Amino acid sequence: MTAITAVDQRVLNPHPSLAQALRDTFTMAWRALLRVRRTPEQWADVVLQPILFTVMFAFLFGGAIAGDVQTYLPALIPGILVQSVITTSVVTGVQLREDMDTGVFDRFRTLPIARIAPLSGALLTDTLRYAIATAMTFAVGAAIGYRPGGGLVGVVLAGLLVVVCSWALSWIFAFVGVLARSATTVQAMSFMVLFPLTFLSNAFVPTETLPTWLRWFADLNPVSHLITGVRELANTGQVGADVGWALLGAAVVVAIFAPLTVRAYMRKA
Amino acid sequence: MKNQPVPWAVEAEGLVKVFGENRAVDGVDLRVAAGSIYGVLGPNGAGKTTTLSMLATLLRPDGGRARVFGHDVVAEPHVVRQLLGVTGQAASVDEKLSATENLVIFGRLLGLSWKASRAKSAELLEAFGLTEAANRPLANFSGGMRRRLDLAASLIAQPPLIFLDEPTTGLDPRTRSQMWDTIRDLVATGSTVLLTTQYLDEADQLADRIAVIDHGRVVAEGTPDELKASVGTASLHLEPASPSDTPRVLAAIDTVLGVRATVTAEGARVTAPMADPGRVTDLLVALRAADVHLAGLSVQKPTLDEVFLTITGAGAPVPDQEVAA
Ligand SMILES: Nc1ncnc2c1ncn2[C@@H]1O[C@H](COP(=O)(O)OP(=O)(O)OP(=O)(O)O)[C@@H](O)[C@H]1O
Ligand SMILES: [Mg+2]
Numbered sequence A: 001m002t003a004i005t006a007v008d009q010r011v012l013n014p015h016p017s018l019a020q021a022l023r024d025t026f027t028m029a030w031r032a033l034l035r036v037r038r039t040p041e042q043w044a045d046v047v048l049q050p051i052l053f054t055v056m057f058a059f060l061f062g063g064a065i066a067g068d069v070q071t072y073l074p075a076l077i078p079g080i081l082v083q084s085v086i087t088t089s090v091v092t093g094v095q096l097r098e099d100m101d102t103g104v105f106d107r108f109r110t111l112p113i114a115r116i117a118p119l120s121g122a123l124l125t126d127t128l129r130y131a132i133a134t135a136m137t138f139a140v141g142a143a144i145g146y147r148p149g150g151g152l153v154g155v156v157l158a159g160l161l162v163v164v165c166s167w168a169l170s171w172i173f174a175f176v177g178v179l180a181r182s183a184t185t186v187q188a189m190s191f192m193v194l195f196p197l198t199f200l201s202n203a204f205v206p207t208e209t210l211p212t213w214l215r216w217f218a219d220l221n222p223v224s225h226l227i228t229g230v231r232e233l234a235n236t237g238q239v240g241a242d243v244g245w246a247l248l249g250a251a252v253v254v255a256i257f258a259p260l261t262v263r264a265y266m267r268k269a
Numbered sequence B: 001m002k003n004q005p006v007p008w009a010v011e012a013e014g015l016v017k018v019f020g021e022n023r024a025v026d027g028v029d030l031r032v033a034a035g036s037i038y039g040v041l042g043p044n045g046a047g048k049t050t051t052l053s054m055l056a057t058l059l060r061p062d063g064g065r066a067r068v069f070g071h072d073v074v075a076e077p078h079v080v081r082q083l084l085g086v087t088g089q090a091a092s093v094d095e096k097l098s099a100t101e102n103l104v105i106f107g108r109l110l111g112l113s114w115k116a117s118r119a120k121s122a123e124l125l126e127a128f129g130l131t132e133a134a135n136r137p138l139a140n141f142s143g144g145m146r147r148r149l150d151l152a153a154s155l156i157a158q159p160p161l162i163f164l165d166e167p168t169t170g171l172d173p174r175t176r177s178q179m180w181d182t183i184r185d186l187v188a189t190g191s192t193v194l195l196t197t198q199y200l201d202e203a204d205q206l207a208d209r210i211a212v213i214d215h216g217r218v219v220a221e222g223t224p225d226e227l228k229a230s231v232g233t234a235s236l237h238l239e240p241a242s243p244s245d246t247p248r249v250l251a252a253i254d255t256v257l258g259v260r261a262t263v264t265a266e267g268a269r270v271t272a273p274m275a276d277p278g279r280v281t282d283l284l285v286a287l288r289a290a291d292v293h294l295a296g297l298s299v300q301k302p303t304l305d306e307v308f309l310t311i312t313g314a315g316a317p318v319p320d321q322e323v324a325a
Helices: A018-038 A040-066 A069-100 A103-110 A117-143 A151-179 A183-199 A212-220 A222-236 A241-268 B048-055 B077-083 B099-109 B114-127 B143-154 B173-188 B200-206 B224-231 B243-256 B279-289 B304-312
Strands: B008-019 B022-033 B037-041 B063-068 B084-087 B161-165 B192-197 B209-214 B217-222 B234-240 B270-274 B294-300
Touching: A018 A040, A018 A117, A018 B099, A040 A069, A040 A117, A069 A103, A069 A117, A069 A151, A069 A183, A069 A222, A103 A117, A103 B084, A103 B099, A117 A151, A117 A241, A151 A183, A151 A222, A151 A241, A212 A222, A222 A241, B008 B048, B008 B192, B022 B037, B022 B048, B022 B063, B022 B192, B022 B209, B022 B217, B037 B048, B037 B173, B037 B200, B048 B063, B048 B161, B048 B192, B077 B084, B084 B143, B099 B114, B099 B143, B114 B143, B143 B161, B143 B173, B173 B192, B173 B200, B192 B200, B200 B224, B209 B224, B217 B224, B234 B243, B243 B270, B243 B279, B279 B294
Parallel strands: B037 B192, B037 B209, B084 B161, B161 B192
Antiparallel strands: B008 B022, B008 B063, B209 B217, B234 B270, B234 B294
């Protein structure tokens, strides 16, 4: 072992710089990817869930709701897409909690890194999860006969919209993850937010068929706007008002939950 | 930012940490000279880990202050973290990654380039005899391997100050002595080491100075020789056959060995510091002359228990270690 540098010869930074924060974020994201390689089952949800949900709902409801499966697909695929990807974002909170409970987190807390990096790294890796879930849903849709009218550009834009909005929503689950006592609690609490948000929407049925009070909620639900936006982009290639509403909703969620999460996280980290 | 050379690697004054009703650390003062090994000795629950956590910026002190090379741990945590390597009591490495992946990631987080991180991790794995296991998942690492990897991870940035929380607990004797050698090597390269231990023997072997803590307070501080002088190099345990003989045993120890003996709470056992084992014969002759019969006799190396018995007058909750009977 070589002699160490004396304390008075060292250049010490009083605070981590923004450049360091970015670098640390990418290192943390890289770490998350390495972990996936060792435990691929962690990502089973982003690959299997879209396949399962798409096929199941298409053949289960296609006949009843739209007359046949083919006619149902343009409405269903965007709904399934949004639902699967948002469900995937719950995992952000669960994994964050699990990670914060492991010993390695204690070391991160003694390293001169940007404090936010473990959180921002996790959120960064998650965008990749959303992208995979999105691609899977469109691929399965195509395999069972979905031909999006918006073409490739429409589909890519729709996918991006879903990734951005899910990333925004994952701040809610990250917040729950930081505050909750255990990973199981995170899971339970997150699904209580998730189910009403995704099912009480226009994802699977036209809202006109719903009772008035439910229809009121479903029409207001930002997830419905997101789904409508995705349908427009994927099926017609047009950017409608709902895309704007969805992005606005995403911005509001981030504006509220990002500071809350970061503050709670920093207090614990 | 350059700083002036400072003589103290760690300076803590009146550190306090309260968990609910429990004053886990209750006014700890510590001064660790740069370039030395400092041992914090104490039984389970004494507050060793809590003290170290406050010094390592992991816990915020509820009272008092602490500086690491002159930098306040509360006001300048980021600077303190740049000067520290911490090996906690529990392994703090990522179980789902390989040894190399762990070290490379820590290297990146410490500001090394990819290339430098890889080189550094190969160098450290080699130094700690982990090269063969470098790419295996940690799940099947032994306790000793994990401990070594953990220490290696603390040394990536070659920090001038290293905290080791019970570095040898749970290691077999051979691995333990390897760990001792490693710690001595660290100091030879210019690092300062602050370690905690439950073993007087270990503190004695390694540390230049020792602080004994109990119930969150420093109850004794000094060089190992100073501490041992207060308990003797070994101690003699006598069990009078009849408890009524206890006063006569105490008197005999006083006249023959010239030391003050202590009696266990039950009054069944008398313990005396013993500087010269040769004098035991004289004592036994004196007891025979006084017609005192013994039910048991043993000689023990000073245990943490005796340090506490002598210093605080109360036993510490550690089991006796019979060395010779
Ligand atoms: N996070 C915590 N919350 C509540 N109490 C705590 C916490 N951490 C430690 N304590 C309590 O503080 C006291 C000191 O604990 P600490 O871990 O510092 O002891 P220690 O000397 O390191 O013991 P050991 O040798 O077992 O590691 C104990 O009574 C412990 O129960
Ligand atoms: Mg401890």
